[in-house]
Structures are given as structure tokens and as C-alpha cells.
Amino acid sequence: EEDLEKSDEKLLSATQKLDKAATASDDSERMKKVLQNKAEEDEKKMAQLEEQLKDARTKAEDADHAYEEISKKLAQCDADLERAEDRAETGETKITELEEELRVVANNLKSLEVAEEKANQREKSYKE
Secondary structure (H helix, E strand, C coil): CHHHHHHHHHHHHHHHHHHHHHHHHHHHHHHHHHHHHHHHHHHHHHHHHHHHHHHHHHHHHHHHHHHHHHHHHHHHHHHHHHHHHHHHHHHHHHHHHHHHHHHHHHHHHHHHHHHHHHHHHHHHHHHC
């Protein structure tokens, strides 16, 4: 009978240990599923982030290309502006020269008109 009691105690102890092990196993299985789900979510998130990174790089490359194009256009506009300013300065100098020449011609014309008037008066006085 003593052996039976010891066997019952061992059986009870073994059953309790089995229950604990089953519970631990269930807990481990649940944790495994939680971690698997988390890993899947993380993989999906990583895939999304990789796609976003790819898009961001493409946009950055496009922006760099656009910047280069605009920079070239700006340099061309600066060069065109400088040439236009040079032409304007040359034109202004030419206008100043022509205005001075016009003043000289106008003065000469006035002198000729005065000389003509004097000549007409002398001619008139000679005829009288």
C-alpha cells in the first residue's frame, strides 16, 4: 500500500508537472504566434519603408536633375543679361555721341541761317 501511495504521489506530482509543462508550452506557442505576427508586420513595414526610400531617392534624383537644369538656365540668363547690359551701355554711349553731333549740326545750321540772313540783307542792301 505504501508503494501505491508513493505511486499516487508520483503520479500527482508528474501530472502537476505535466500541467505546468503544458501551460508553459501553450504560453510558448502563443508567444511564438505573437512573435511570428510581429515579424510579419515588421517585414511588411520594412517592405513599405524600402518602397518609400526608393520613391524618395527617385524624387531626390529628379529634384537634383531639375536643379541642374535650372542652374544651367540661370547661368545662361546671367550671361544674356551681361551681354544685354553691355549692348545697352554701348547704345547709350552711341546715343550720347549722336546727341552731341546733333547739337553741333543744330549750331552749324543756326550759324548758316544767321549767315544766310546776313547774306540776304547784304544782297538786299547791294540791290538798293
